[in-house]
Amino acid sequence: MVDDAGRARHPLLPQLRFDELIDELVSRLDQVKAARGRVQQLLQGVLAVSGGLDLDQVLHTIIETATDLVEARYGALGVIGGERGDRLERFVTVGLGQEEIDAIGPYPTGMGLLGQLIRHPVPLRLEEIADHPASFGFPDNHPPMRAFLGVPIRVRDEVYGNLYLTEKRGGAAFDADDEALLTALAAAAGVAIDNARLYDEARRRQRWMEATTELTQGLLSGAETLDVLTVLIERVRALAGADLVAVALPDPSGTSLTVQVACGAGAERLRGLTIPVAGSALGEAYASGTARSLAGPSWSTYPAWTDAGLDAAHIAPLGAAGRSRGVLVAAKCTGKLPFDAQVVTVLSDVAAQAAVALELADRRIDAEKLALFADRDRIGRDLHDLAIQRLFAAGMTLQSVLKITEKAAVRDRVSTAVADLDDTIKVIRSTIFALSEHDSPAQLPSLRAQVLQVCQDAADALGFAPAVRFTGPVDFEVPEQAVDHTLAVTREALSNAARHADASKVEVDLATADGLLTLRIADDGVGIPEQGRRSGLANIADRAAELNGEFAIEPRAGGGSVLVWKVPLDEGDAAG
Incomplete structure (x- = not known):
């Protein structure tokens, strides 16, 4: 076929062009549909992470939603903490069983590639983990991982933690869409974490207040101090998620601390353990009145501690320097992350409240002693002013009878009565001396x-x-x-x-x-x-x-x- 100008016409070319456009349109529709599905999945994820107030559950929901959203095999959420905000104080994982976690060993604290996001809180996407300069390999028994996607989570303009995703299903690398979706999820997660954290902190502080109120009431009601402290540390252990909580009190000389009450891992071994104030972590916290957080190597000289499998600990003094009543010790077993900042703060607050309660209890005991001594003094005065003087007057009267009687039998009986009165006066005087004794319980x-x-x-x-x-x-x-x-x-x-x-x-x-x-x-x-x-x-x-x-x-x-x-x-x- 030719056109009007005499050129050859190709009837199949418009049809082919039309098919290409149809294929492109179908492809674009598939992409739109896929994008719509992922956006819908993102919205469902946002709803999921925003639907709870329990912080632990919210953190697990966030990382589970993140792994599903970007089709990752492994995921983790690391919470940043420490005094300088340079380490991970909490690590929530998805994709690994407990046996695998135990085989790998202690949770990471923020070294290597995980620490890169702590130091530089911006999204990080890698096709090969080993190629990054900050990566220095995996510990023994760790599963192989190649593709990596990390995104920071911000709460009120502060970096709360990071999402770490590895091994996209199918062996592909994470793409820009995955990064965008995960970044959007992290923004929603920050709001959910903030709400859950505020709720968790309020609930925890309420429980702490209940525990310290119970402590104060117990001590002020006259209950034994060690019995009340035992109840307190059991409550503290449950609320702080500690494996061991103990209270060590100083000896009269103030040169050593003895663990008086303990509950949890190794409690039987630790009760009665005496630790010198000089040169020990407990002694330093006691003498300085400053709380301390430390790890296992500091306890290497105390087999009772290491044999129980205890590692990270927080030591809170019971009072300020120079007036400390002892120390409160909370510890976790080896392999577990240290206490987070909120728990550390509350442990110190509880220790301070316990110190106040112990001081009030001592003042109550002193007041009761003063009242008892005052009552004894009053009884002694009454015995002296009333009983002794009356007995003495009765004796004088009987002695005057001796002068006027002439019968020997009467004289003997009166003399015996006078002697008995003298003996009674001696007994009363001895009682007065006994009432006047104000001995210290330590004597x-x-x-x-x-x-x-x-x-x-x-x-x-x-x-x-x-x-x-x-x-x-x-x-x-x-x-x-x-x-x-x-x-x-x-x-x-x-x-x-x-x-x-x-x-x-x-x-x-x-x-x-x-x-x-x-x-x-x-x-x-x-x-x-x-x-x-x-x-x-x-x-x-x-x-x-x-x-x-x-x-x-x-x-x-x-x-x-x-x-x-x-x-x-x-x-x-x-x-x-």
Whole structure:
């Protein structure tokens, strides 16, 4: 065929051109359809990551959505933390089973290629991971990975973390569309993370407040301190996600810390562990009043710590420097990431609240002691002003009767009554001295208390409890070196009475007067046989001689014997 100008015409060329246009149109429609599908998938992903408030669940949803969106086999979300914001403090993975994760070892902290996005928070797309200068290989048992796509997640203009995707399905490389979709998802993820983080922080702080309120109420109600701290650390362990939480308190000298309560991994080994303040991480936090976060090598000198598999820890002092009450220690097992910044902050806050609660508890105890001492002083004054004076007046009245009576029987009975009144006055005075004692709980028991304990211990052997009487301020006037001798003599004399005297009554009288401590022990038994063994009595005599005192044993009126042991109260005289 020819046209009007005589040129040849080709009827197939317009048809071919039309087919090409149809094919191009179909291709473009397929691309539009695919793009529409991916946009729809992105919108569904945005809805998915925005639909929760639990931070852990939101993070898992984000990385799962990201891997589906760009068809990646492996994915991870790394949360940036640390004091300088230069490491990963949390790592959420998709595509690896727990056995594979355990075989690989500890989670990454932000070295190599992962750290590239921390240092330069811009999208990063690679066809081959090994070709990047920051890449230095994978640890043992790590699956092979080639294609890589990384995108930062920003929360309120700050980089919260990064999305890491590898191994696009089918072996292809990630393209610009994948990068754009992942960048859009990261923007939505930032908003979702911010909401979830605020909610999580509010909920966590509420739980912390409940725990510290429970601590304060427990201590102020009079409960035992260690019992209350045990409940607190169990709550802290659950809320902080720690494998171990413990509280170490200082000894009276302040030179060492002892783990008093612990719960979690290795708790049994750690309870009772004593750590010196000087040269230790716990001691540094205690002395400086500054919290510390540290890892396993710092614990290498404490097998109880490393044997339990513990590694990263946070140490929070219970109070400021110079007034610290101890330290709170929270730890995680080897392989786990350290505590994030929010948990560290709250751990320090809880420790500070615990210090305040312990201080309030001590003040409550001091107030109760002051009230008790004041009440004792009042009782002592009443006994002195009322009871003793009335007894003394009654004794004076009876003594006046002696002057006007002529009957011997009456005189004897009145004299006996006067003597009994004098003895009663001595007992009341001794009680007043006892009420006046304001011993510190850290001090040893008083001499009065120890003598009573010796007499109580001897009751089983004697078959009855000895009668005990104190005269004078025995707890104040008896020198320290004479206390042990006094107790030993009392114990020996009661033992002799139980074994040899066959007595039905024993009286122990300890008195201080005229610069002397006098111990008088009388029984109504068979007395001391002339030819009996006297090794115990010799020991008593030696103790008296050692303190420049004297010892005598004599018959008791009406049967039995009376042991009299006297030593000077002056320490110089007692020492010779």
